[in-house]
Amino acid sequence: MRWYRWLAVLPAIGMLGGIPFANRVTPYVLGLPFLLFWIAAWVVLTSAIMGLIYALDQAREHAAGSPTP
Amino acid sequence: MSPALLLIGASFIVALTLGLCARRGRAMTLEQWSVGGRGFGTAFVFVLMAGEIYTTFTFLGGSGWAYGKGAPAFYILCYGTLAYGMSYFLLPAVWRYANAHALVSQADFFECKYESQALGIVVSVVSVGAIVPYLVLQLKGLGIIVSEASNGAIPAAAAVWMGSVVLVIYVVASGVRGSAWTAMLKDALILIIAVFLGTYLPVHLHGGFQAMFSRLDAAHPGLLTLPARGMSSAWFISTVVLTALGFYMWPHTFGSCYTARNERVFRRNAVLMPLYQLVLLFVFFTGFAALLEVPGLSGAAVDLSLLRATERAFGPWVLGAVGAAGLLTALVPGSMLLMSACTILSNNVYAKLVPGTSDARVAWIAKALVPVLALVCVLLTFRGGETLVVLLLMGYNVVTQLFPALILSLTRAPLVTRHGALAGIVAGELTVMALTLTGATMSSLFPSWPPAITDLNVGLVAMAVNVTVTLAVGRVGKFATR
Structure with missing residues (x-):
């Protein structure tokens, strides 16, 4: 079972679920108003999460001895 | 000759040359023409798919929304990101099936999966119905950006004609390979220009990002957050969800996934593409900086905020470069749209209505349709009134x-x-x-x-x-x- 693939739902939950709470100007983070920072941070996290899933998929397929093309 | 004319003219010529070179002695069967013989690696699939995000709409509209509406513009950054996450699972499944059944269009997929020609034709009609207004929008954007960047030296109508001729020539000659080659050039240019403008304007004119945002917040309270009513959090979340679902349902985006060499291409792209979205931040920064620099634009003119701010801050050379980049942002998705529509009309409509049409004939008809459809779109660009606006409003919901x-x-x-x-x-x-x-x-x-x-x-x-x-x-x- 590729349980780790469920990690892919985190970006949707985090980015969108947090909108009502992150909808504010302060504090500024990295020069960005908080709402924009929140979204940009989740964009970066999405990439990291998908990277993790990719790495785990690769490792698993490699271990199984039948890497998909 | 003015700098803008020189740069815009040069990018027309480079786009045409690249588009023609992309063919490189390949026999253009329908499979080569529409889906590049299914041989594209990560880089080509990346720029093709990115080509569909950085359209004239995102370039002018993204900064225009930041200028005119503020925080609601951030939805553009969200839906693409979530769609890329989804693509990790969706696109390999679509590609595998398309590859096994030698499909060339989105309508093929539905027809083959559900074994229903009627469904194939319905999806074709939906596809072409959504493509035509979107293509017209690209041509309109091209006309505006070129005429504005050249200070009217190239009238919008002339730019639309020139753009369409370039499109037709390289789409007929090289199909999706032409789009991929031009997309490489376009992405390099857009990346440089967006990051440059989005950094220089806030930092140089306002002393940094936070300083600019503080000033904006003081001058326009509420601009940097979602309002309590109207474009509120509820609007934001529901719009992001709907557009993320519709993202890959555009026929040209769906079809461009067939060009991949293997499934791993999509997985790698799902990791990289969200980061590439961050370029949009700089497009927003430009729109926000423009609101402080060139205030007072309203209505459709907000879409010109990026050009106006550029002109004011830098003068003709940089404005010309923006015009050249804007031209390419219209040509790349324009070529994908044109090619998808012609493939669908020939392969999924004509060939189904006239059984026994040979593959060579389907390919020939698809290419013959390119100038015809381009002409229709050019005429709609000049004449299309209310109907066009309605179709455009529907576009995203239609494909979703x-x-x-x-x-x-x-x-x-x-x-x-x-x-x-x-x-x-x-x-x-x-x-x-x-x-x-x-x-x-x-x-x-x-x-x-x-x-x-x-x-x-x-x-x-x-x-x-x-x-x-x-x-x-x-x-x-x-x-x-x-």
């Missing part, structure tokens, strides 16, 4: 209606019948039309409900009708064999 039937066809055991898929799509599209033509919103449909409901994107209604009908009709009768 294909999502339920697609996702339900990817499960191991069939979940719905072909009749369910067909009925769901038709019911969804009719609802989209009814909602658009009557100008309905959630608050007009459910006036006494709380704002958390009335601010929701009205596209949800069409989606709900679609899913209900798909499941209700799709669970009775004989299931399609797969």
Whole structure:
């Protein structure tokens, strides 16, 4: 079972679920108003999460001895 | 000769040359022409898919929305990101099936999966109906950006004609390879220009990002957050969800996934593409800086905020470079749209209505349709009035209606019948039309409900009708064999 693939739902939950709470100007983070920072941070996290899933998929397929093309 | 003319002229010529070189002695069968012989690696698929995000709409519209609306513009950054996450699972499944059955268009996929020619034709009609206004929008954008960047030295109409001629020549000659080559150049230019403008304007003119945002917040309170009513959090979340679902349902985007060499291309791209989205931050920064620099634009003119701010800060050379980049942002998606529509019309409509058409003839007809459709779009660009606006408003909702039937066809055991898929799509599209033509919103449909409901994107209604009908009709009768 590729349980780790469920990690892919985190970006949707985090980015969108947090909108009502992150909808504010302060504090500024990295020069960005908080709402924009929140979204940009989740964009970066999405990439990291998908990277993790990719790495785990690769490792698993490699271990199984039948890497998909 | 003015700098703008020189740069814009040069980019026309480079785009044409690249487009023609891309052919490189290949015999252009339909499979080569539409899907590049399914031989593209990560980089080409990346720029093709990115080509569809950085259109004239995002370049001018993204900064225009930041300028005119503020925080609601951030939705553009969200939906692409979520769609890329989804693509990790969706695109390999689509590609595998398309590869095994030698498919060349999105309509092929539905026709083959559900074994229904009627469904194939319905999806074709939906596809072309959504493509034409979108292509016209690209041409309009091209006209505006070139005429503005050249200070009227190249009139919008002339730019539209020139752009269309370049499009037709390289689409006919090289198909999707031409798009991929031009996309490489376009992405390099856009990246440099967006990051440069989005950094220079806030830092140089306002002493940094935070300083600029503080000044904006003081001058326009509420601009940097979502309002409590209207484009509120509820609007934002529902719009992001709907557009993320519709993202890969655009026929040219769906079709460009067929060009990949293997499945791993999509997985790698799903990791990289969200980061690439961050370029949009700089597009927003430019729009925000423009609001402080060149205030007072309203209505359709907000889309010119990027050009006006550039002109004021830098003068003709940089403005010309922006014009050249803007030209390419219209040509790349324009070529994909044109090619997809012609492939669909020839392969999924003509060849089905005239059984026994040879493959060579299908390819020939598809290419012959390119100048015809381009001419139709040019004329619509000049003449299209209200109808066009309505079609455009519908565009995203129209393609999103294909999502339920697609996702339900990817499960191991069939979940719905072909009749369910067909009925769901038709019911969804009719609802989209009814909602658009009557100008309905959630608050007009459910006036006494709380704002958390009335601010929701009205596209949800069409989606709900679609899913209900798909499941209700799709669970009775004989299931399609797969």
